[in-house]
Amino acid sequence: MTRIVIIGGGPGGYEAALVAAQLGARVTVVEEEGPGGACVLTDCVPSKTMIATSVRKQALVDGTSLGVHFTGGPDGDVGGAVADMPVVNRRVKELARAQSADIAARLAAENVEVVRGRGRLVEPGTVRAGDRTIRADVVIVATGATPRVLPGAEPDGERILTWRQMYDIDELPEKLIVVGSGVTGAEFAGAYMSLGSEVTLVSSRDRMMPNEDADAAEVLEEVYRRRGMNVMGRSRASSVKRTADGVVVTLEDGRTAEGTHCLMTVGMVPNTSGIGLEENGVRLDRNGFIEVDKVSRTSAPGVYAAGDCTGVLMLASVAAMQGRIAVWHALGEAVQPIRLATVASNIFTDPEIAAVGVTQKQVENKEVDAKVVKLPLATNARAKMQGFHDGFIKMFCRPNTGIILGAVVVAPRASELILALSVAVQHRLTVDQLAHTFAVYPSLSGSITEAARRLMSPLTANI
Secondary structure, rough: OOOOOOOOOOOOHHHHHHHHHHHHOEEEEEEEOOOOOHHHHHHHHHHHHHHHHHHHHHHHHHHHHHOOOOOOOHHHHOOOOOOOOOHHHHHHHHHHHHHHHHHHHHHHHHHEOOOOOOOOEEEEEEEEEEOOEEEOEEEEEOOOOEEEEOOOOOOOOOOEEEEHHHOOOOOOEEEEEEEEOOOHHHHHHHHHHHHHOEEEOOOOOOOOOOOOOOOHHHHHHHHHHHHHOEEOOOEEEHHHHEEEOOOEEEEEEOOOOOOOOEEEEEEEEEEEOOOOOOOOOEEOOOOEEEEEOOEEEEEOOEEOOOHHHOOOOOOOHHHHHHHHHHHHOOOOOOOOOOOOOHHHEEEOOOOOOEEEEOHHHHHOOOOOOOEEEEEHHHHHHHHHHHHOOOOOOEEEEEOOOOEEEEEEEEEEOOHHHHHHHHHHHHOOOOOOHHOOOOOOOOOOOOOHHHHHHHHHOOOEEEE
């Protein structure tokens, strides 16, 4: 029986454990925070739960344009609808704990041993957790990452916060300054604005989410500004200081922003220091991420790594797949190396932004030859019925064969709509095949088949 020890119980760790147990290995997971790790307990699950609440509240506001409103509100507005943050935060944390408990139960059902503590690699085949030393044939490191802290803007848990601390404040921030306009910053800024905060978003670049599809980022920024967000672009935050009753953020260009709270969303750093990796031959890059190949092997024999600690697309779905691939490879199963070009991602803003495959930037840089079509969501009958005006379906295909290379969806529940396009990219379907597939009418997914039909036209230009 192969003995596998996994350091870290997040998606990369617990998914690897489940596969290994099902294949007959003896598995121990060493986890410091609890089953599910930070992803379930403090990051992905809590944030998306809170965002779901904010979307529901925003729908109340948007409902007035459909003829639905609360009685007694001024001019037919929502009126008394407010976010009860103690209730919201309690539900967020309870749901996270419940999800962790579900994972623990699943691991127990598969006879996976869970050891609570901080794991350390003593040598390639030995892990220490507290006073316990565990021998292993295979070690998988899945320790995740933690919010990056800027010098001069250290979180205090009261007024200057990371997103892991937001669920412990009882009041809704009256004036929230979000430093960092990447995916996490955009998600939290939009959510708290919908919950009722006055939000200022500090962006170091010309636009929000500079690493995402430019058309999608432009739509989202337009929506945010229309809803009242103050976006301060083209300057980095140099310091964040407490004041008598709030915070003041000073930018490198001399501008300042004052608020009651400041949320720092300036990236992640891997949890790889102090756990014996480099001492035992595990090579790290200059930023501290573990270097792995396409089957999750590290430079040390018998040691694999998965998840955010590798820096390979910091997504829970990618972490889980890396973990599964590590187990399949270690146990001699048939395995297909991870294909990043087929990974679907989603940004849980309102509207959501989902993407898979080839990007607009790759096409514009002539890295990929493709035809493209962008179909505004505003022309979709279902979108009109539901009062959605912002968003689009963008699709890329090869000019001659029509093979679908990628797509971007900006829409409510884009995370659900992207699946059809992910299947198309994964299995190299053509626009003809997608165009001949029935879509419900009326539906948002109807715009996907419509985009495919437009790409079938010889008049659609290559870019």
